[in-house]
Amino acid sequence: MTSRPARRRGAALEEAILGAAVDELTESGYAGLTMDKVAARAGTNKNAIYRRWPNRLALGIAAYRRLATAVPVPDTGSLREDALALLRGANRHWSSPLGAVLRELLAAAGGASELVAQLQDQSGIAAPWLTALGRAVARGEAAPEALHPRVATVAVVLLRNEFVVRGVPTAPDDVLIEIVDEVYLPLVRNRAPS
Structure with a gap:
């Protein structure tokens, strides 16, 4: 038996x-x-x-x-270099097979905001950016008013746009540099109180 x-x-x-x-x-x-x-x-x-x-x-x-893992937060002593390191890490992730799964899930979630929020929370979008930006504020490189999740994550959201809207398999490094130098740094340095 x-x-x-x-x-x-x-x-x-x-x-x-x-x-x-x-x-x-x-x-x-x-x-x-x-x-x-x-x-x-x-x-x-x-x-x-x-x-x-x-x-x-x-x-x-x-x-x-x-499957997703926490993102280590760079600490180079420079907001520009930290932002580039974070963007390059996100670019590598979204270009990987696991990143392809994330893109498929985001597309499938569509307008289901609670499901998209679950994905964004786990993929650690805001936390590393707020940490890097908080360090920059302490060093005097960014305005304290920039410490807001929407402001802190604008660079990575623009990168995500390259993948989701434009459908690129990976973003060239010059696009990452442009996002940081032309959008992110001017935004966080010149952020005035509302």
């Missing part, structure tokens, strides 16, 4: 599903992610997945969040 493996529940089942979704995203991207494939890989059924994630996009975002 062969014994059946114990039925997984709760956190163990959720871990198995997320692990399977991560593997599917890594191998096939968001376009290849299906509930059937994830269920088969996790050794469960689709109902178990749908009880935890309402749709494929929510599962894809949860899996991406598992």
Whole structure:
């Protein structure tokens, strides 16, 4: 008589599903992610997945969040160099296979602001920029009024625009330099109180 493996529940089942979704995203991207494939890989059924994630996009975002890592914040002593280092890191990430998954998820999320917010929170958009900008304010390189998430992240949002709107596979370094020198630095240095 062969014994059946114990039925997984709760956190163990959720871990198995997320692990399977991560593997599917890594191998096939968001376009290849299906509930059937994830269920088969996790050794469960689709109902178990749908009880935890309402749709494929929510599962894809949860899996991406598992894959994404925190961005180290450069500290070169210069706001320009820190901003360029952050942009170059974002450019490398968005040009990578994992970045392609992120772009697919952002496109699929469309106007679903809560899902886009989950992706942006995990991909660490605001935190490293606010840290670098806070250091620059302390050094006198930027106006204290620039310490606002929308202002701090304008450079990376412009870079994201290159990928999402223009569809570039990677942004040339001269575009990154232009974003920093022509938009970001003038904005944060000349920001006046409102």
